[in-house]
Amino acid sequence: MISLIQITDPHLTENKKTEVRSWNTLSSFQRTVDCIKTNENPDFILVSGDISEDGTKKSYVAYQKGIERFEKPVFTILGNHDNHKNFHAVFGTKFSSVEKITLSESWLIITIDSTSMNKESGHITKQQMHSLRKLIANNKDKSLVICLHHQPIKMGFWIDQVGLENSDQFIASIANQSNVKAVVWGHVHHESESALGSIKMLSTPSTCYQFCGNAEKPDTNKPGYRKIKLFKSGKLETKVVRID
Numbered sequence: 001m002i003s004l005i006q007i008t009d010p011h012l013t014e015n016k017k018t019e020v021r022s023w024n025t026l027s028s029f030q031r032t033v034d035c036i037k038t039n040e041n042p043d044f045i046l047v048s049g050d051i052s053e054d055g056t057k058k059s060y061v062a063y064q065k066g067i068e069r070f071e072k073p074v075f076t077i078l079g080n081h082d083n084h085k086n087f088h089a090v091f092g093t094k095f096s097s098v099e100k101i102t103l104s105e106s107w108l109i110i111t112i113d114s115t116s117m118n119k120e121s122g123h124i125t126k127q128q129m130h131s132l133r134k135l136i137a138n139n140k141d142k143s144l145v146i147c148l149h150h151q152p153i154k155m156g157f158w159i160d161q162v163g164l165e166n167s168d169q170f171i172a173s174i175a176n177q178s179n180v181k182a183v184v185w186g187h188v189h190h191e192s193e194s195a196l197g198s199i200k201m202l203s204t205p206s207t208c209y210q211f212c213g214n215a216e217k218p219d220t221n222k223p224g225y226r227k228i229k230l231f232k233s234g235k236l237e238t239k240v241v242r243i244d
């Protein structure tokens with residue numbers, strides 16, 4: 001069994017004391033790392049974008065310091081708030097638009113960069129969609145988790161105005177593909193679990209502020225992360241853990 005943890009949307013800033021929506025995002029991120037270090041023993045960590053609020057190099061340095069403490073492989077994708085150039089400058093690695101990550105003989109993660117220049121909403125290009133379909137077709141004997149920043153389905157609140165623009169094409173590419181076991185995303189700062197046939201569709205709370213999905217009510221849900229257990233048989237179990 002492989003143990004994977006997804007964290008998302010830390011929204012770190014250049015100045016460590018800057019609050020975003022009344023949150024000190026750095027201390028909230030650090031508490032999340034502490035909580036995972038204390039209570040979990042994941043094999044891998046997956047981070048699904050909006051690493052930074054302001055796209056600054058300093059915010060990525062703070063992130064780097066945080067994830068180093070895991071002492072585990074961490075896979076990061078970027079979100080609409082991120083700055084690819086500054087992320088590269090700090091991490092020194094190119095960020096690929098579609099990537100296959102091998103976790104074991106039986107499990108793969110496919111990451112997709114759904115960001116589009118200067119836009120809050122997301123988009124998957126023709127080329128990316130082609131690569132995704134090819135990876136799904138060429139890995140029929142594996143189990144796949146797909147990760148992107150933007151939500152590919154409707155969440156039922158205002159965040160849907162800035163979701164994945166061509167979600168219909170994405171859904172058509174994965175529907176009825178029995179090797180696709182789950183799709184996970186960030187961006188919505190909100191926990192949800194639904195199904196597309198046998199595929200689990202999962203959104204995960206941010207490590208900082210939450211969107212509750214109801215404009216009438218304040219967003220009082222706590223930060224959190226998602227635990228995902230991947231079994232050799234292709235079975236997947238998951239749950240969200242909240243942090244005080």
Ligand SMILES: [Zn+2]
Binds near residue numbers: 011050187188189
């Ligand atoms: Zn976010």
